[in-house]
Amino acid sequence: MKKVSIVVPVFNEEKNLVHFTQAVHEVMTKTSYAFELIFVDDGSSDDSSKILEELSVQYEQVKPIFLSHNYGHQIALTCGLDHAKGDAVITMDGDMQHPPALLPVLLGKWEEGYEVVQTIREATEGVSFFKKLTSKYYYRFLNMMSETKVYPGGSDFRLLDRKACDALCRYREHDRFIRGMVGTLGFKQTILPFTAPERFAGESKFSVKKMSKLAMDGILGYSVVPLRLSFYLGSVFALFSILLLGHVIWEFLHGNVVTGWTTIMVCVVLFSGVQLMILGIMGEYIGRIFKEVKNRPLYLTREEREKTAGQGE
Known part of the structure; x- marks a missing residue:
């Protein structure tokens, strides 16, 4: 039986985790795949870590990883990819804006022979006009500046074949723009348009500052x-x-x-x-x-930090 790894970065998502896990579990148990649900807690300050520990007891497929502090969305994704063992790896957010109902569709494209299945947001419910406008022109500007094509509306909701995931994990730069990195891999790729619903609960943790940094990483990381x-x-x-x-x-x-x-x-x-x-x-x-x-590690998990501290005593 083929195995699917689902990687989900988490930062202060206590209100979404239970509902998201139930939704993914319901969808995936109806497929013919074994699966693991890897949550990477990116230094949450709410009860997310506690909820993840409870979910790991309730669901055998849930495998939480706790980072030592907040490293950022792209590093959390990288950590999850490093630990994923599936024949296919799907990355997605846990706020329900990446619909779990699309998981079988992504897997269907994979079975057709595609090694990368990239979702494209055609629209996002509840998003301001300003954000839509800036996102649209940012991708145009990025593709004009860079030799690596990034699909407008592209998100971190995608499927990677095992070979593509292994290749991506060899990229170890610190200022990461995974959407651009995937575009450099050269594997057989297709796109899947979708409409993103509103968040199930809570507010987006992707502040203007974080969006600006990601935008800068996309431009400076892939263009001179x-x-x-x-x-x-x-x-x-x-x-x-x-x-x-x-x-x-x-x-x-x-x-x-x-x-x-x-x-x-x-x-x-x-x-x-x-x-x-x-x-x-x-x-x-x-x-x-x-x-x-400086060649520092991209991240440290909570367990690694505690182990290192114990050795120093």
């Missing part, structure tokens, strides 16, 4: 175009400065040096701003290099 644009922009302004030099000489020869003060001030401010912008872009890339060369 910002560095090239910096070079092109610097070249344009270097040419402009040569033209400005001609203007300065003209003003000097005609004795109008004082009248050029406004032009000089504007140019100083403009060029200083451009230089700081370019330095900022370079700093982002250098900061990411700094993280990688």
Whole structure:
């Protein structure tokens, strides 16, 4: 019998866990697959960890993993993928916006021979116009900047064949954008459109700050175009400065040096701003290099932390 691993990152989802587990269990027990439900608790501060421990007693398929602190959604997903043992691995969120009813459909696509089945949100119920608009144009901008195609509306609700999962687990960079990483794998892929319902309970933990970081990881992690644009922009302004030099000489020869003060001030401010912008872009890339060369582990589980602390006593 083929086995399916379902990986679910969790951060303060105490109101959703029981309902989600029941829904997944009901769907999967009607299929012909054995399955494991891997919850990765990403340092929750509510009762999520306690509920997961109770669910692991109630359901033999539930296997909770507790991270030592909050590492972020993408690292929690990575931890779950590292521990998944199934012939197919499905990643999804536990707030019911990734409908468990679609699990058999994903598995059906897998049985057809697809090694990656990527879901695409055609719409999300209850989402603001601003979020829809920014998401739409972000993916357009990302695909324009990067050589790796990311489907607009793509989510972390997907199926990976065992081979694809093993390949993805070899990617160990710290600033992770798994949607882009999956696109670089090169396995046989198809898409599955769906409409995401509203959350079952609670509020989204994906703040503007977290969304901004994920967006930045997607752009800087898969493209050097910002560095090239910096070079092109610097070249344009270097040419402009040569033209400005001609203007300065003209003003000097005609004795109008004082009248050029406004032009000089504007140019100083403009060029200083451009230089700081370019330095900022370079700093982002250098900061990411700094993280990688330290070669620290992507995450520590609670058990690993306690074991390490015990050895130090």
